[in-house]
Amino acid sequence: MTTVAEFIERNREQLIERYVAEVGTWEPARGLGPYELTDTFPEYLSTLAAISRQGHRGDPVKTKSRLEGTHISLRMRVGFNQEEVTDEYVLMGRLISGLWEGLPLEQQPAQEDTRLLFEELQDAMGQVIVSFSGYSQEDRQREKRFLHRLNTLASEVMGDGEHFLPLHERLEPLLEVVREAMRAQGIALLLASPDGRTLLPTMYTGQWNMRTETEPIAVDGPGFVARLAASEEPLELPDAAGAGHAVSEGVRLSGLHSLLGVRLWPHGKLLGVLYLGVAEIRPFEPQARRYLETLVEYLSGIIQKALLLQQLQQANERLRRSETLHRLATAAISDAVWEWNLQTDTLAWSGGVQTLFGRTPEQLGGHISGWYDHIHPEDRERVVHGIHETIAGGGQRWRDEYRYLHGDGGYVHVIDHGLIERDASGKAVRMVGAMQDITARKSASEALRASEDRLRLAVRAAELGTWDFNPVTGLLRWDERCKALFGLPLEPEVTYEGFLAAIHPEDRDRAHAAVQLALQPASGGEYDIEFRPVGHKGRAVRWVRAIGRAYFEGGRAVRFIGTAQDISERKHQQQESQKRAEFAEQLIGIVSHDLRNPLNAITLSVAALMRQEELGERQAKGLARISAATERATRLIHDLLDFTRARLGGGIPIERKPLDLHTHCRQVVEEVRLAHPDREVEVVRSGEGRGEWDGDRLAQVITNLVNNALAYSPPGTPVRVETRGVDGTVLLGVHNEGRPIPPELLPHLFEPMTRGRPGGDTASRSIGLGLFIVANIVHAHGGTIDVHSEAATGTTFTVRLPRLASSSGK
Structure with a gap:
């Protein structure tokens, strides 16, 4: 007894031909090409055959569902209604069952096999109903609108067939349409390499305006991008920030969280992958997944055609470079183009000479003497001598400016320049050039002088x-x-x-x-x-x-x-201001240095008094306040001394020693926690943390950044401190929630006497030197410090420290 699968496989081409012929007569199919009529039907036949063999289970069922979704979406895009798409599946059943209709019973498929076929087709028709009822008219119109925009941009991607531009320089407008249609904050496109083994970073838009991947990604790798390349269905990633090595570092740190992607798979071959990202963590609706599939299916066709056109353009470009005449005429600025045969002294003109000079090529004659005769008598000897001297002297280019006789009897000013072609022996054999009318420019110069x-x-x-x-x-x-x-x-x-x-x-x-x-x-x-x-x-x-x-x-x-x-008065005012600023900085250094001695005496005296056993409670509190005030004054003086060293002393000095930044950071944060027992400070670490740094100075950096984060974040919110080793660099990040730093303040945040923003813990405020000193300590280590502050993501200070001192560093 023959199975449904055998009937399908033996009559595959006949089924496709009959399907296209019948569907092509329907009203919504008019104007569609054979490929659009066929759509996914060949792959769908293969899936039905596979289900006939192994039953309703496994990958064929998933593939069938995907093909049905794709087919329904594409039919909706070209204007089919629910009844017409349902009729297609009725037609499929009629064409397949017609293969054994009229045969003896023993030659027909088993009833169970036939029943399974019609159950699968009935399931497909059910999916049609669900798709149409869940896909509103507004959704359909929106989809058509964006597909129309893609179609409009497609001609620009294809180019004009003459001017070659690499494909990656023409894709951004298309991806921006997809990003807008999906309401995403970032779009990434990676195209498959010619051998199909890797995916090459190609174009990034939106918040991913820089490449999120910097190296090719293996198609058989473990990450999210490689999984997209192998998946028949769209894939989601709930939160890229916590996905680890499944996504690149650029994606993790970009501020975008939920990802949705799909592969580009025209004609059953991997063309690439596309994925999008949104700022919030959320699932994607079925309509969004289907919508992305439709857009990417359309985009795939555009890109594939553009790649073929690019290959053609490259071939044409190689051909053009091989043509000497084209090269010479292009190199000369083309207005009135001429070609001089130096062997016969014949001269050929382009038609532009009549537009510029009111004379046809025939009127100028076919001999070089016709050109000589039209040069102004006062310029003729100089110009003719100059061009022959260039030819005889082995030159490659000639240029001159002179007056040339116009057809109306007057003279026009021209710039004339040409390229000389020589044979293998160096003999000049041909010259190609162009003349430009610069009379208007000359008149403009006269008007300028007037x-x-x-x-x-x-x-x-x-x-x-x-x-x-x-x-x-x-x-x-x-x-x-x-x-x-x-x-x-x-x-x-x-x-x-x-x-x-x-x-x-x-x-x-x-x-x-x-x-x-x-x-x-x-x-x-x-x-x-x-x-x-x-x-x-x-x-x-x-x-x-x-x-x-x-x-x-x-x-x-x-x-x-x-x-x-x-500008003498302004310069003198600037010099006076500079002198006043330098005097103030020197005064700060002197005062802060001289104040250390009395403060040290106060600190020692308070410590001695605190050790006395007969102190009363009131006295002890008073001494504690004196001690706290003295410590604050000491910190201020240290800040002032560091400020003076940075501004007047050539920078803050550091003493490098081997140090594990992971351990050192945890110890410093523990000390900060003691002063803030009611706050949560999270410390995380990753990678190798060892290097050579000044531990005391880095303690200043960590303490200042963590105290700032605590001071400017709402009570009850956590502060996150992260140290991460990356190759020759270790990163220190301090993040807090709360109001962002005002944008107008960000460029000046590391300048002296600057505070982050109004508000925060008033008791912890300083004179505004903390971040200035932090930046100078980081720069003394050869590192960098950056800040990113937004309402949605909070504020993050990022310090990058090289593990070892550079040859020019301290």
């Missing part, structure tokens, strides 16, 4: 001096105000050497270097410098600020103009 008188009136009202330097001729012009700023006489002209001589010797080389830099095209021509002139003898030091811009033609500076302004 407006200079008005500009001079404006700068005179602002008490600005003006200067104009021609780098080609070396001519320098200063107005009266500019000469007065330098204390120079008004009559004689100023040379560039005279300008340098009028600058203070200590500023002269710096001013000259700034001018030379501005005259280089790569600098953009910007010039802005402050210096002291020496022309005002017997008077207080004067300061001048010069601002200017250089203008270029053909990569060469042809004009350099600007203004000069007296």
Whole structure:
């Protein structure tokens, strides 16, 4: 007796052909291609055959459910209704059962086998009903809207077929549509390598705007990404932050928690994986999983087509590079393109010559003499001599500017440049070039010069001096105000050497270097410098600020103009402010240093009095208050001394010794806990914690950061302290909940006299040097300190310490 599986496998192609032919006549299927009509039907036939062999259990059942979900989603996307999708499964049953209809009973499948087939098809129709009833009109319209946006962007991803761009530079808009559609905060896409063994980090958007994975991931690996590549169904990860090595460090630390991903699987071959992340920890609805599958299915087709087009573009690019004429014409700026055969002196023009110069190529003639004759008589000898000298001298490029006769009888200004092609012996055989009409640019330059008188009136009202330097001729012009700023006489002209001589010797080389830099095209021509002139003898030091811009033609500076302004008063005010600040810092250092001796005496005296047995309760409390106040004053003085060392002494000194930061951190936190018995401070560690650091200084860092976290977090909330070894670095992190640090304060948080934010424990406030000293201790170790503060995630200070001192470190 033949099984249903055998009938399906023997007649597979016939079933597909009949299915496509009949479904193709339905109203919603009009306009669909064969592949869209076929959809998942071939794979679905294989699954039905597998169920016929082994019954309703195992992987075929899961595969069947996935294929049904995919098929239903795709049919809904193209406009099928519930009845039409149900009719497809009725059609499948009719086509399959028709294979044995009319055969003798002994040649038909067993009744149990036939019953199982129709049960599976009935189950599929039930899933159709559930899908349509649970997928609202609003959901369908939303899905169509975003699929339409993907379709619109697809042409941009494909490119124009001419200009090659790597695929990863064109995917971001598509992924942003998916991220918006799924209401996610981050999207990651990894594409399979050509051999299919690894997944290559390709594009990250949203909160993952940097790569979350930095290395290729093996397809057969244990992590979340590898599991996606092997799964037929979408996969969820409830909380990435606690997933350990299942996800990359970038994902764990990104602030996104719940992940949902699916593989890209067009035509039964792994193309890649895509996963998204959201900030909150939550499950994903069935509609979201189905929605992501639909979007990714559509995205897969776009990416696969783009990859094929990219291969074609790369092949075309290799072909274009092999064509000499194309290379030369592209290298020359293409306006009116010409080609000169140096063997025969024939000259061919592009059609652009008529647009630019009012003459057809035929009117100019086919010989080089036709070009000579149209050059302005005053320019002709120079231009012709220059181009032949370049050819004879072995040059590769030629460029010149001249006047050329237009068809209306007048002359236009042109820039002409060309590339010379030589044979194996070095002989010039061909020249290809292009001419540009720059008449409008010349007119604009004249208009600019005509407006200079008005500009001079404006700068005179602002008490600005003006200067104009021609780098080609070396001519320098200063107005009266500019000469007065330098204390120079008004009559004689100023040379560039005279300008340098009028600058203070200590500023002269710096001013000259700034001018030379501005005259280089790569600098953009910007010039802005402050210096002291020496022309005002017997008077207080004067300061001048010069601002200017250089203008270029053909990569060469042809004009350099600007203004000069007296800024002496502002500079003197800045110097006075600097002196006052330095005096205040020195005063802080002196006072804090001299206060240590009396405080030490107070501390010793209080300790001696506390040892007396006849002290009353009132006396003991008074001494305790004195002791606490003395300790606080001592801490303030230590902070002031460290501040003075950091600002005036070249940095805080450290003494490196072997140390286990894990153990050291736990000991320091235990001491902090004694002062805060009502607060929870959690200490976690991972990796290798050994290195060479100054233990006492790091104790200051840990104590300050933990005390800050306790002071600025709500009572009853925990503080988390983490030490983690990563390769040559150990990380120290201190996290607390509560209100975030104001964004405008973050850039100044490690500056002296700065506090985190209003509020917190007022008794624990300092003078605002704690974080400044912490940052200087970390920098003295060659490390870094960062802070991240948001309402949703709290505040985290992260210190990165190299295990060993660098060759240039302390």
